[in-house]
Amino acid sequence: MPITRPLSLVTGASAGIGAAFAHALAERGHDLVLVARRAERLHALAAVLRESRGIDVTVLPCDLALREAPQRLCMELAERGLAVDWLVNNAGYGVPGSFVGNDWRTHEDFLQVLLVAPTELAWRLLPGMRERGYGRIVNVASLAGFVPGTAGHTLYAAAKAYMIKFSQSLALENRAAGVNVCALCPGFTRSEFHDVTGTRAIMNRLPAFMWLDAAEVARQGIAAVEQGRIVYVPGRVNRLIKALAEALPDRLALWLGSRQARRYRRG
Structure with a gap:
C-alpha cells in the first residue's frame, strides 16, 4: 500500500514536463526531490511548492551527462x-x-542523459521500492519511439524506442512486487524543448491541435502509472498517429515520415 506522504524524484524538473510533474505530484501531497542542472530554477520552483502545498522539497542540482x-x-x-x-x-x-554533423562528445552526453542515467537510476532505486512493496516509475519516452526514424535528431527516436521497451520489461518484472512502471509517450508538447534546439520558429508551423500542454501530459502520465498502464500515449491525435505508423508498411511509413519531417527539420 502507498505511504501517506510519498517521496517523488523528478529529473529535468527545472522546466517543461518535469516542472509540470513536480506541480502535479505536489498537488497530490507528495514530498519532492527536484533534479536538474539549473539550480536557480529548481530553488525558485521549490520555494513556490513549499509555500503553496506545504510539502518538503529537496533540491539536488545535478548534471546527468x-x-x-x-x-x-x-x-x-x-x-x-x-x-x-x-x-x-x-x-x-x-x-x-x-549524425556526423555533431562531435562524438555531443552524442555521448546525449546517450548518457537519455539512456544511461534513467536506466541506472531505476536500477539503484528499484530495490528499495520492492522492499517496501510500493513504487512508481514513469519513464518519459515519446511518440517518436513509435514512428519511423527520420534524418536529423538521429539518436532521439532510437533513445525513446529504447525507453519504451525498457519500461515494458521493467513493468513485467516488478508489478508483482507492487511497483508500476509506465513509458509515457507524449507528442508535441508546449515546453522549452524546441527553444533549446533552435527549432521553435519551424515548429510553430504545426497546427495548434497537434500540441498538448505540459500540465496535461503530466496529469495523464500520473493517472496512467497509477492504473498500471505500461505504455501510454496522451492525446487522441497522438494515439491516431501511433496507430497509423504501426499499421502502414515500413516502406510507406518511412517515405511519409521523411516527407513530412523535411518541413520541420533544421540542419
Whole structure:
C-alpha cells in the first residue's frame, strides 16, 4: 500500500514536463526531490511548492551527462535518509543536425542523459521500492519511439524506442512486487524543448491541435502509472498517429515520415 506522504524524484524538473510533474505530484501531497542542472530554477520552483502545498522539497542540482552523476545522486539521497517512492525519469533534450554533423562528445552526453542515467537510476532505486512493496516509475519516452526514424535528431527516436521497451520489461518484472512502471509517450508538447534546439520558429508551423500542454501530459502520465498502464500515449491525435505508423508498411511509413519531417527539420 502507498505511504501517506510519498517521496517523488523528478529529473529535468527545472522546466517543461518535469516542472509540470513536480506541480502535479505536489498537488497530490507528495514530498519532492527536484533534479536538474539549473539550480536557480529548481530553488525558485521549490520555494513556490513549499509555500503553496506545504510539502518538503529537496533540491539536488545535478548534471546527468556526467557518468558518475546517478551514483552520486543516490548516495546523497541515502545520506539524507530519503527513500524514493516515485521516480520520474524526464530529463532530456534533442540534438539537431545530422549524425556526423555533431562531435562524438555531443552524442555521448546525449546517450548518457537519455539512456544511461534513467536506466541506472531505476536500477539503484528499484530495490528499495520492492522492499517496501510500493513504487512508481514513469519513464518519459515519446511518440517518436513509435514512428519511423527520420534524418536529423538521429539518436532521439532510437533513445525513446529504447525507453519504451525498457519500461515494458521493467513493468513485467516488478508489478508483482507492487511497483508500476509506465513509458509515457507524449507528442508535441508546449515546453522549452524546441527553444533549446533552435527549432521553435519551424515548429510553430504545426497546427495548434497537434500540441498538448505540459500540465496535461503530466496529469495523464500520473493517472496512467497509477492504473498500471505500461505504455501510454496522451492525446487522441497522438494515439491516431501511433496507430497509423504501426499499421502502414515500413516502406510507406518511412517515405511519409521523411516527407513530412523535411518541413520541420533544421540542419
